[in-house]
Amino acid sequence: MLQDRYSLAFRLYPYQRAADQDAPAPVRHQVVVGGAGPIGLAMALDLGRQGIPVLVLDDHEGIGQGSRAICFSKRSLEIADRYGCGDAMLEKGVIWNVGKVFHDDRQVFEFNLLPEEGHKYPAFINLQQPYFERFLYEQIEAERARGAPIEIRGRNRIDAVEDRGDHVELSVMTSDGPYALEAQWLIACDGANSPIRGMLGLDFEGRVFQDSFLIADIRMTSASFPTERWFWFEPWFKSGASTLLHKQPDDIWRVDFQIGWDVDRKEEMKPENIRRRLDAMLGADVEYDIVWSSIYTFQCRRMRKFHHGRVVFAGDSAHQVSPFGARGANSGMQDVDNLGWKLGLVIRGEAPETLIDSYNEERIHGADENILNSTRATDFITPKSKISHIFRNAVLDLAETLPFARSLVNSGRLSVPCTYDGLCLNGPDELPGGPARTRTGSACPDVPLEDGFLLNRLGTGFMILTIDADAPDSIEEDGITALRLPLALKDDPTGALTDRYLGSSRSAVYLIRPDQHVAARWQRYDEGALRKALRTACGKD
């Protein structure tokens, strides 16, 4: 009846009979989250921290085994930091900056991410997905201890979903049999194969890539490699059409072989066959243990709409990309970041329900950018025609000696948050000389202040960031309060504030959304303009 689909890395929320199962009529919940993966857990954290009751249902009793997503971006860490668990992730994670690209037996070039100074978090950390999820879960426990209304029910499988207009009816299966529930809102975070999407008969269209990849996570016992990302095109050791080597915490290495489309999965997954590929790559004298292995294929696709009545899709359930560029879990975190405050405003009656349409608009914009980038990387890594293969290798040939060609080598364009250029919630962008990177719609870049980092002072609600500009301490517009964060150039110890927020302007006023995106910016405070922008950012125009 309830079969485990995978084994667990951490058993965290064993099944317990809930009072709802004995209730005479279906109990209505404010928000139900379907799926306790990274996106579902983050969603629960975001809402629970706002005091919104949230019930998470998962058909397992904890976090699944397997490293899976291993690259977490600066933006994901910043979002996790807002929830209180960014530091734990950073401490456990591996920071890397150097990457090497090889073709056959030659090193084509080496790159350094050259991280920009003055950010609390690095561009990336490598961290096994189960750890990422566990840190989110531990933060949920900490928030619950402080009274956050978050509940997780393990071995509760959603079997049926009916949209009733102003609520959703759910049928949930447990080992004690089925029970019914109602939800004001259902957030589907149930992954690329989303059963909820299937139950509602919704589309999920895009491009299938005819290739498979074999992952082997290994623990080296006799040798080691530097903390670098190594990528081979057509490697001399012939273990795959391409191969990636990347370090994870606990002295574990991710090896990812591109093994072609027509493969016998069962045969390829045999330990002796995985070892054959690894030995060819590492040399027969290197000793290692295989910690986890898996074969995956992928598609680049998305739902036409992420928001269907009271059911909202977030993460892989709404969009799926190739793994090149680390745009899967990282874009899901941005979905949560975007949806959390909007759902909060709508549930508290502070914004119209149509505000959720802007989640659809903004995150489809993000998903399309991710799909575009990951499709381009995939086409470079796995050329689809003879001429595409010739051009790819021409780029690699030239990249050995000509700097321009290195920029064309695409083994994944690493995830950065998208800018919501020209979308509905944006107010004016009226800061002459202002930097392009903080234009209206951008995610705020971090800045070191005299005491701590800028992003730690943004993100609990709407903020009015002023730099050498006057403004009242707070503004209330139709139930929404924006608090002022007054900064001055004398608080800019490194010059990063000027560089990232002023440009050549001498003063600035930014209206910043709860998800740390710029809603509008001006040179000086204008009450009427700010009130209007605040209304626009809440979907009230």
Next chain:
Amino acid sequence: MAKLLTSLNIAAPDEFYERLIRAHEGLSEEESASFNARLILILANHVGDAEVLAEALQTARKPAP
């Protein structure tokens, strides 16, 4: 079509053409294809201008009548 030069811009056209053909001498069909790909990438980077490159791609695909 605005930015792509379609009138003669090479001072000694016959000489260039001879060099281009001669550059392929002794290459197999596959080596020639690789050579051409490298040459296109080098020239495209030199041109740089996105509009010119887009016009060139379109013109090469369907030569003007």
